[in-house]
Amino acid sequence: MEQKEIRFRKQRDLGVIISDSFDFLKQESQALLRMIGIYVLPFIVLYAGAQVYFQRNVLSQFDLSNPESLMADIGPFYLNLFMFMFFGLFVQSLLVGTYYSYLEAYIKHGKGNFKLADISPNFFSNSFLALGANLIFVIIVFFGAMMFIVPGLYFANTLSLIVFILIFEKKGIGDAMSRSWKLVNSSWWNTLLLNLIALIIVYVVGLVLSIPSMIMGISSTIFSSEMTNPTDYPNWFWVLNGISSVVTTTLLIIPFTFQAFQYFNLSERNDPTTTPTQQK
Template sequence: MEQKDIRFRKTRDLGAIITDSFEFLKQEIKPISRILLVYVLPFVVLYVVAQIYMQRNVLSRFDLNDPENLMANIGPFYSNLFLFMLFGLFINSLLVGTYYSYLEAYIKLGKGNFTLHDISSRFFSNSLLALGAGLLYTAAIILGIFMCVLPGIYIANTLSLIAFIAIFEKKGISDAISKSWRLVNSQWWNTLALNIVSILLVYAIGTILSLPTILLGFSTGIFAPADVNLADFPDWYWMWTGFASVLTTLLSVIPVTFLAFQYFNLEERENPGAVNP
């Protein structure tokens, strides 16, 4: 099948953004898979192992029928949860920084005009940019949720482009925040719909991947007892859970691709014909 050089800077409707995103991922699946497998997968596996450890060895200590047990274990639980959330943010930043480094080279240099070796030096610096954007993004969302749920949704949607803008434009996090705010508010509902579609898509794939554990779990009765201990679940359950979690995490390249195409869609609408790939 003949491949084409996909033009990112172009006005698109919601359907075209989704279609072109999948077309790009299909064409570039080999190099994208290579960089994710080499630079991101080992950390994702470590993250999933930590996740399973927390479920088996921390949550299994809770006895909902024993208030003293709950009070004794609530401190370690929150400590582990906080560290786990930070680790998850790091993993997401590493994936976004690595993947957006490839997109940056593809857009600025053109398809076939670079090698993975040429851009590998950018992975770390771009991941740090993604981490900074992610920390501010998460803090803003939490603040919005504390104010009320709706402000949290508004902030999450309005600032959803900051990671790509920070990496692609290299003008700093504050500039990325202001530009994401301006661009998204020009088509706020369109961006919200795109984010919802991407979330539902990844969630649906994750649910499908988890079906073996759900079906086998019900068929063997491990979900039946109300006081079931997570540590007693069989090994196959945890192995498949880990496998599904790894794949679901890597599939987050789908929503971040949507956002990259949305950035150029909004940028072209704001500055038609500007010189940019």
């Protein structure tokens, strides 16, 4: 079947956004997998290894039943946790910056009118833009979550488009935040539902991949008189955990795609004069 160019710049309802997102990912899967495999996958694998290390060597040594040991280990624990979370944020920013560089070229130049070599210089610059935006996003959502969770959810949804806006419009983080605020609040619940659906898809895939880990944990509890220490789990258990982390991290391009389509949908509905109705 001949593939057609998918036009981003138009109004869509929620169902069409989801179907068009998967159509786009399916059509561009070879180019996207090649791009991610070359530029992002090594960092994703490193992140998966860091995750396995954190679970196996840090959490397993954190004795919640011993208050004295707990207080002695709390500093190193939080340091490891902070470094792990920051590295995860960096990897996510690298993925979204690279992926949105591809989307930017696809939208502006059209399908088949560019090569990866033409846009690869933009990957790291856009990734650092994404990292700055994600840091601000996390800080705002964190302080919002401290105010009884609901404000954190509101900020997370309202600012969910800032990375795409920052990379695509290139008008600075302040403009991206105000633009995301304006667009999302014009259809807040629709955007929330779209974000939740995307995250549920990624979560379900991760849950399926974690079934062997769940079986291992259940069997160790049932058939052992004492709780098995995670460091005693076989190597294949940790390999599967690492593979699950690689897959679920890569699948974050699903919510990233939903958000890109939602940006153009809301932009066309709210300010069609600033976004051409026809893709060049």
